[in-house]
Each structure stands twice: as C-alpha cells, then as structure tokens.
Amino acid sequence: MSSPPTRAASRPSTARPAAGPDWRDGVVYQVYPRSFADHDGDGTGDLAGILDHLDHFGPDGLAIDAIWLSPIYPSPGRDLGYDVSDHATVDPLLGTEADFDRLVEACHARGIRVILDLVMNHTSDEHAWFRASRASREGPYADFYLWRDPRGFDAAGQPIPPNNWVSFFGGPGWEWVPERQQFYYHTFLVGQPELNWRNPAVEQAHWDMVRGWLARGVDGFRLDVFNAFLKDPDLGDNPVIEGDSPWNRQVHRNDLDQPDFVDLIGRFRAILDEKPGRLSIGELFVGQTETAAGYTRPHHIVFDWSLMESPWTAPAFAAGIDRRETAYGPDRQPTVALSNHDRERQATRLSASIGRDRDPDRDAIAKAAAVLVLTLRGMPFLYYGEEIGMTDVDIPRAEIVDPPALRAGPDFPWYDRSRCRTPMQWRASANAGFTTGRPWLRLAADADRRNVAVQEDDPDSTLSAYRRLLRFRQTAPALRTGGMERLDSGEPDVLAWTRTGDGQRLLVLVNFVGEARRIDLASVAAGRWVARVGTHRGLPDIAPDGRLDLRPDEALILESVDG
Ligand code: NOJ
Secondary structure, X not given: OOXXXXXXXXXXXXXXXXXXXXXXXXXXXXXXXXXXXXXXXXXOOOHHHHHHOHHHHXXXXXXXXXXXXXXXXXXXXXXXXXXXXOOOOOOOOOOOHHHHHHHHHHHHHOOOEEEEEEOOOEOOOOOHXXXXXHHOOOOOXXXXXXXXXXXXXXXXXXXXXXXXXXXXXXXXXXXXXXXXXXXXXXXXXXXXXXXXXXXXXXXXXXXXXXXXXXXXXXOEEXXXXXXXXXXXXXXXXXXXXXXXXOHHHEOOOOOOOOOOHHHHHHHHHHHHOXXXXXXXXXXXXXXXXXXXXXXXXXXXXXXXXXXXXXXXXXXXXHHHHHHXXXXXXXXXXXXXXXXXXXXXXXXXXXXXXXOOOOOOOHHHHXXXXXXXXXXOOOEEEEEOOHHHOOOOOOOOHHHOOOHHHHHOXXXXXXXXXXXXXXXXXXXXXXXXXXXXXXXXXXXXXXXXXXXXXXHHOXXXXXXXXXXXXXXXXXXXXXXXXXXXXXXXXXXXXXXXXXXXXXXXXXXXXXXXXXXXXXXXXXXXXXXXXXXXXEOOOOOOOEOOOOEEEEXXXXXXXXXXXXX
C-alpha cells in the first residue's frame, strides 16, 4: 500500500495574492470530507487528508479561490454529517480541533478561503438540545424544536399528527414522543428533528455558533436548506395537488419560504458584515430560479437548479441561461454549479441526457461543461472529482449509505446519493491513493485509469482542460466580473455569449453535439477575434472572412482584439 503524500502545509506558501474582500468573483471547490483523502488510514477521508492535497488547489493545480467543506461536525452519521450533534466542534472521525485550525491557516497562507456548511434547519436527535427537549415540556430547551399536540386520537387510540406535512426523505413528517405526549416535525430523517426558529433562543444559539467559527478564521458559510428555517406560525396544512410522491403532492406553502424569512437572513448577514469579505451561499430547497434570485443579496448568493436539471442540448441550456439572466438581472450574482453531493455527477448525467442516438464522448462533454461552469455569469462551484470527469458509481444495495435510497419505490422515486460520493481518485495505486485502509465507500472501477496523477501528465485530459480554463479565468476580468449577453451563433447546436468588463471582451462558443459545426463569427459578433483557450488540443484557426470550424463537443473562449 502506498504511503500518504507529505503534508502540503509544510510547503512554502504561494506567491498568489489572497483574493480581495469582494471575492465573489472567485471559484469555489466543494470538498466532501469523508471522500476526499484519508490521512490516518481508517478508510474515511479527514481534514489532515485535505491538508495533504492543498497543492491540488494551488497555482500549479486548479488555482481555485475557496473550498467549501461539507459538514465537519460531530454526527451519528445517519445523514452522513447533515445530522449534527454539536455545531461548534469538529467530528473526531474527521480530525481534531487543531487539524481544523491548521487547515484554515494553511489555506489562508495560499490565498484560499474556507467555507463551512452550516446545517441550522435541524439537528441530530443525539444533539444535547434535543435530548433535553424530548425529555420534558419544561426547561430551556423545551421549545427548541417543532413540538405539537396531536390533532386528536383515532378509533384505535392512536395520536393523529397535527397537520398533513410529510418528510422529504419519505414517510410521515411527524414523530410521536410518548415522554412528551407530543409530535415533533422532521423534514428529513426521524433522527433530524426540525429546530423552532421562531424561538429567539434558537436564533441566538445559532448566531453564537456562527461567531465562534468566524473567530476561528472561517470566511463564509453555505446554509443547508435555508429557506426551510421558518414555518407558518400556525403550522397549517399544505394544499394538496397531483404529484409522483407524497412530498410532490403538496404545495409547500406552510413549511417553506415564509414572508419573514428575508428579515432572518438580514440578521444573519449583519453578523457576517461586521467584517468585509465574508460570503454566504443559501441552498435553495426545492424552489425555482426566481425564488433563488429573490433571496440573493450583496455577498449572499443562492444556489438555483435550472442548469443542474438541464439536459445537454443547446436549446435546453439556452432556456436555463436566459431564465437565470432574467430572474437575477445584471446586478445580482448567480451561482453556477452542475454537480454536488446530492445529484448525479455531471459526467454521467449530461452524457445520459442526450439519448441513445449516438455514443457520447463523456470526457469531451465534461470538458465542454467545464467551459459553461467557468464562463457563465455567476460564481462557479466545482464538486470534487468533476475536474477528472469522475462518474457515478453503481453501488450494490447492501453498500448503500444514503438512507432515503433504501426506502425508494414506485411512490417514492429517489436518486441514491451514494453514487456521487465515492472516494476521490488520486493515482493508480491501491484505492487510488485515497486511503491505505478499507475505503468507507467503494471506488469507481476506472480509478486506476481515471485519476489526478494520470491526467496531469496528459494535455488532452479533463484535468488539463480544467486547469487551462481556471488559469485563464483568473486573469480574465470579463469572466470574473463582466456582464453577459447571449448571442445567436447561427447554428442551433452551438451556444454563444459574450462576457464584457474592464476593457476586455470575450466570446464563448459551446458545441453541444458530437459533430463539427461551422460558425460565421462575423455574423455572431462584429470585430476581430482571437481564440484564447478551449477544450481541445490546439486552438482552431479563424479564416480571414471569420469562419471558424468547431470540432465535435468543442468549447472555446475567444478574445476581441479591437479592445
Ligand atoms: C441538503 C443537503 O444538501 C443534503 O445532503 C441533506 O441530506 C439535507 N439537506 C438534509 O440536511
């Protein structure tokens, strides 16, 4: 078995200047800590493992600006860290408090910001607050959760839940607790009781925790399911509609998106704004792009799903892009992400989405998708492994680690999230260099061929394309902060848009099909253009009359030389 690489933290820090206070123009890389790199050999990734691999993010690597760590807090792990039993400390499974402080310090020395994932909608049922709360209707934590009396009792004497709310993870939303003779609500697992944000003490407890992490140097937060924090004060029934699952058969009028939620976000932002340069990202829970845009504020951006849910066709992406541009307008900053820990990986999803009429070149599509992520207007978020084109992994039922996946059925369609959370593939050695132990989740079958070490030596690899594009983006003000205009490329399978700012004008072309397409640049955007960077080896020539032949699945960034 191979030994772990030497600690990156001991290497000299880079010459790259730390991004300025308004680093929303940077690129964020999502690390799923359990799956990124295992330093101590117990089979689960850890914070020291991330430290081992900081070079991957540095100027000779991806040159990203921030890492977002999926939850690092103590947790029984029923929802793999999204069931938190103490929000203020580090899970011993992932390392020590000192490891965390070292990681922040080492990242900062390299100009990389650190974003934590805050799970404030619910806790684990093993959290001390919940233990106290379920034990008694008296005491400081009695009202920390959404407790309610039954609506009544049925003929068999069983308590009837207070309303019709259900769990997003399948099954009922209300759980009966005999000790209190009351129900509590949980949007997710029974083991993830919902906090009562209408209790000021809950809000205060969270703000104290937020301040604690800020004092340790954290630069920002991703807010898990943030638009679910507040519920209708009367906990009214949701209206019922047609749908393919119990959750989708309700309009979530009373359990999401309450009118006073924007004030709550304002109070949260006021804490972050005590010092410049702190970012927050809200995870919109099952909402539309327009709702995401509505919650966006200076330094507070919001994930929307219109691109992540789009098939890989030019018309579908055009519709998604236009919808976002209309919803956000020029002054609000969108996010751009095609994968995360809850969704099919983009290399799998995009290729599958185009049907069976041709055998898609997955890697070529993954590279073209990288151009979208890094050149559309908005803050790009990369999900670990997408830079090497990692795909979903078939996980046998006995190895599934995603609890809702185990209850999937005809009336509860569910994507098994274990498939997109498999260990990072570093090199062609045992367990792809992820661990010297037994990996907590199986690796992809192609890990010995598809990994960082192999791809960094190959100029045609997905990793090399990501690195080229990321480095170009770093030096391109038009991509970082410029405006965007979508243009007609003259070819239905090719999307075109410009990014303009700070005296720079760039034209992006993306060919969505596995066939060459000829573009007449003169009719797309006036002026003289030079190809700067793209997905394929070598840059295509532009004929004197402006004709340009895009290769199959090729995406390209051109720059205006007219200023
Ligand atoms: C959203 C997270 O992204 C997901 O992974 C988690 O299961 C739920 N929130 C519950 O915390």
